[in-house]
Amino acid sequence: MPPNPFEPLSLRGYTLKNRFVAAPMATQYADKRGLVTETMLAYYRHLTLTGVGMVVAEAAVISPEGPGWSRELNAYSEEALPGLRQLAETIRERGAIPLLQLHHAGRQGLPSREHTQMVAPSPIPCPVLDRPVRALHPQEIKDLVRKFTDSARLAQDAGFAGVELHGAHGYLLHQFVSPLTNQRDDEYGLQRHAASRFPLEVVQSIRRAFPDLLISYRLSARDYLPRGLTLQASCLLAKGLEGAGADLISVSGGMYASLHGPESLVGPATPYGVFRDDARDIREAVSIPVAVAGKIQFPTLAHEIIANRDAHLIVLGRMLLRDPAWIQKAQGLDRNPVRECLLCPRCRFHSRGCPDGASRPTWNE
Ligand SMILES: Cc1cc2nc3c(=O)[nH]c(=O)nc-3n(C[C@H](O)[C@H](O)[C@H](O)COP(=O)(O)O)c2cc1C
């Protein structure tokens, strides 16, 4: 019998009740210091009520120079702990496994008074943002490994079952694996290792420190840009991450230069299930489970991806905002057709619900 999305899945001792995962989606509902607010908790209550087996809470920054936008969730200071505890509890109470996504924006970062220059593997500005960038010193890279590990400790203390490392969409970890952004010739470059050492060191360090913590690694399988990251390199990276101690590889794609604008990889111009084939290749390269996101518009497609074993988990973002009954409909508990997401730019950057979703985003009123 082929697998189906309503079968449970075990990950490092945790059982997901089904194969649906709420995608990490930045809300900007944190307060000015990046702390969890009541509005954010209400948002996650709604998101978890969709019936997903796991929720990856939005990108949370691991260091003061790392945010990608204002009011990004804070995962680096002790004052964030009580709010993160409430967030993990809110997700658990509704029967989903909570993960916290750990993030550093690197060259796609937001300048501040204290940090006017962005940091990255090499001093190459993002063509979309065109902000000043300097290359990280090897010692700073080692410090960042420690900061990711400290943030993982904060997530564990807050009651999250695990963390997801944001290695996709052109942010810092991705910048280390793409030849477009990593032109270093030291030990963190791409010449001496098939996959850059930095992401592997982050995973190894977290695994060593927290043997029971679930570790998901979200990667962009390809940059979808000339001379960018290839699928073949990402398969090697995924194998390396598995060896380093990751439990799950979550497949996405692109960086700002291929995700923004009218030709966005997740806009109307690309096929449904746009990263499905890449996920299948990565699934074949590793023996840990693989998740896939990206325009999985209809339940039939989700059923097909799971039945074909292209991926073990389906990650849904905008689909759940547009139609909170999507999963019930996929299960046949609600016979109405799903409300199709329009793939419009209105919620491209920060999720405040779909303005004309099936249920009004009451947390926002
Ligand atoms: C409003 C919004 C915020 C997002 N924030 C994040 C984020 O914090 N971390 C991340 O990895 N991806 C983020 N994404 C990408 C989603 O996780 C997902 O990969 C993307 O929306 C494609 O899936 P979908 O077609 O089901 O929406 C965001 C997407 C949206 C629409």
Ligand code: SF4
């Ligand atoms: S705002 Fe647009 S892209 Fe976002 S969920 Fe609604 S229809 Fe989809």
